[in-house]
Amino acid sequence: MNEEDQEERTRMMERVALAAQLLLLKRHRNPGVREWELKRVLGEDYRAVLAALSEKLSDLGLEVKEVDDGGTPRFLVTIRGRPPKGIEPALAGYRVDAVAALATAVAFVAAHGGKSPQQKIEEVLASKLSRTRARMLLQRFIDDGYLKAGPSGSLELGWRTAAEIDLKELSSRLISLSSERTSGPDSSSQPP
Amino acid sequence: MESVKRIVDAWHKVQSGEVDPFSVDVPEMLINLDRLLPDRKTLSELVPDAQAINAVSGIVGEQGRQVDFLASSAALTPYVVEKAIENASPDGLAHALWDSVSPCAELPQLTTEALLYSFATWKPPSKRKRWRARESKVETTSITTTQDFTTEVNSLVSELRARGVVDYSSFIKEGDPIRRAYALSFAITYGLVDVKVDPITRAISIAASSRKLKTSTSLVIPLEEYEVE
Numbered sequence: 001m002n003e004e005d006q007e008e009r010t011r012m013m014e015r016v017a018l019a020a021q022l023l024l025l026k027r028h029r030n031p032g033v034r035e036w037e038l039k040r041v042l043g044e045d046y047r048a049v050l051a052a053l054s055e056k057l058s059d060l061g062l063e064v065k066e067v068d069d070g071g072t073p074r075f076l077v078t079i080r081g082r083p084p085k086g087i088e089p090a091l092a093g094y095r096v097d098a099v100a101a102l103a104t105a106v107a108f109v110a111a112h113g114g115k116s117p118q119q120k121i122e123e124v125l126a127s128k129l130s131r132t133r134a135r136m137l138l139q140r141f142i143d144d145g146y147l148k149a150g151p152s153g154s155l156e157l158g159w160r161t162a163a164e165i166d167l168k169e170l171s172s173r174l175i176s177l178s179s180e181r182t183s184g185p186d187s188s189s190q191p192p
Numbered sequence: 193m194e195s196v197k198r199i200v201d202a203w204h205k206v207q208s209g210e211v212d213p214f215s216v217d218v219p220e221m222l223i224n225l226d227r228l229l230p231d232r233k234t235l236s237e238l239v240p241d242a243q244a245i246n247a248v249s250g251i252v253g254e255q256g257r258q259v260d261f262l263a264s265s266a267a268l269t270p271y272v273v274e275k276a277i278e279n280a281s282p283d284g285l286a287h288a289l290w291d292s293v294s295p296c297a298e299l300p301q302l303t304t305e306a307l308l309y310s311f312a313t314w315k316p317p318s319k320r321k322r323w324r325a326r327e328s329k330v331e332t333t334s335i336t337t338t339q340d341f342t343t344e345v346n347s348l349v350s351e352l353r354a355r356g357v358v359d360y361s362s363f364i365k366e367g368d369p370i371r372r373a374y375a376l377s378f379a380i381t382y383g384l385v386d387v388k389v390d391p392i393t394r395a396i397s398i399a400a401s402s403r404k405l406k407t408s409t410s411l412v413i414p415l416e417e418y419e420v421e
Contacts, residue, residue: 024299031296062297078294091295100282103289107276111268113258115209124277152208166292171268173288178275 015042015049016056023053023064023077030145030160032076034069050075069145069159076163091164092144101125101137102146107174109147109157110167118155195224196244203247206254213254221248345375349384353400360387360396 019042022033038046054064063080066073091099108124109116118138125134138155141147145160161167199221205211225244232238276285352358364372376398379385386401 024297025301026298027301031298077297079297081294082291083293083295091290091293096286097282099289100285103285104273104277106289107268107273108270110261111270111273112209113212114261115258117209120209128277128282150207150209152204154207154209160296164293164295165289166294167268169292170289171272173291174268174276174280175272177280177284177288178272178278 012049012052016053018042019046019049019053020057023075029143032067032069032074032159032163035073035075038075065163067159067163070148074159074163078163097129098137098140101129101134102141103170103174104128105138105141105147105155106157106161106165106167107170109155110171115150115154115156118149118153121155193240195221195228196240199225199244200240200247203250206251213251213258216251218248218251218255221251341375341378345379345382345384348372348375349379349400352385352398357397357399360398363398 019038022038022041035046038050042049050064057063057077058080061080062077064075065078066075068074091102094102104125105121108121122131122134122138125137129137138147142149142155142158145158146165147155147161148158150156202211202216202221206213206216221244225241225248229241232241276288280288352363364376366372376385380387380398384401386399388397388399389395390397
């Protein structure tokens with residue numbers, strides 16, 4: 001490797017380190033960095049830097065993801081695969097009941113083709129929580145990017161749902177949840 | 193005119209998610225519009241027609257979006273979701289989501305600059321100068337590990353245990369008052385130190401406690417009394 005290549009490599013590694021700091025250090029309320037910020041700091045070929053960073057992060061079980069946030073790309077680092085087993089669910093600092101409410105809201109919107117009136121979701125959540133808490137949690141999910149307000153009072157799935165939640169996996173988990181109770185106790189109590 | 197209004201209403205309902213775009217009969221709408229269009233001549237008649245065409249194209253667009261969404265994501269139906277919500281406990285639902293996520297990785301950061309800025313913002317404007325004067329001291333503060341800090345708290349408690357009842361003010365002045373007061377506040381919260389305030393003289397006395405019950409005591413400490421090194 002000649003001196004020029006060595007220099008180029010060092011420069012690239014510096015940019016990869018800079019990209020890691022940008023993406024990993026929490027600087028705003030929500031995780032991730034927008035495209036314009038990456039372009040400004042890393043230059044026009046920021047995608048090449050992110051690809052190199054993603055490769056390095058894969059050794060640590062992390063990956064760089066790109067999601068659509070209101071028509072512009074947002075880049076963030078997520079865990080590669082699933083979180084470790086045996087850890088209590090505490091997504092984005094939510095309590096268990098809030099995580100359950102998020103599962104319900106996301107699944108409800110997904111089941112209705114990715115869009116549903118806010119009032120309907122509120123009603124579904126209010127069947128498990130108080131109306132005030134349901135409203136408060138929905139607002140929090142919107143603020144945190146899991147849901148987004150669509151036209152005419154509807155709610156859609158947000159950029160963070162696209163980044164973090166595997167809807168196919170969630171649907172299979174919910175299908176097994178819905179069938180467990182309906183087939184489980186009844187079938188076991190039936191005579192052979 | 194009525195059918196045009198119905199088409200626009202249907203579009204609004206689809207847009208808000210109240211109605212499934214596939215439940216709307218688009219071909220029939222187009223046939224109706226096709227039948228009505230030749231009779232329309234004036235601008236006031238043609239504008240609602242254009243709105244209706246826009247509504248129909250919006251509904252078709254929404255159908256396309258839904259097909260894309262369903263093809264790329266979930267096989268969930270409203271019935272399955274309703275059943276799951278009805279049957280599962282909050283814990284079960286939370287675990288279902290937890291098993292389907294790849295959470296974002298983030299590192300919270302707190303810099304000396306941010307701390308100083310917070311100090312300056314927290315204090316009333318008249319006292320901000322004092323904090324600014326202390327900036328150089330704070331800047332040199334290094335990070336203390338939990339283990340080191342626990343040792344520091346325990347040594348304060350042992351010191352108090354050996355001395356019995358001591359005046360708070362004189363106790364913390366024996367060294368860096370801010371540091372000793374800070375460590376002492378943890379000992380008080382952990383229930384390792386008892387605090388008594390004389391209701392007449394307002395003198396604060398402290399003594400080692402053996403109860404080890406967590407307490408929530410608040411003390412007003414006039415910082416002006418203590419000389420910061």
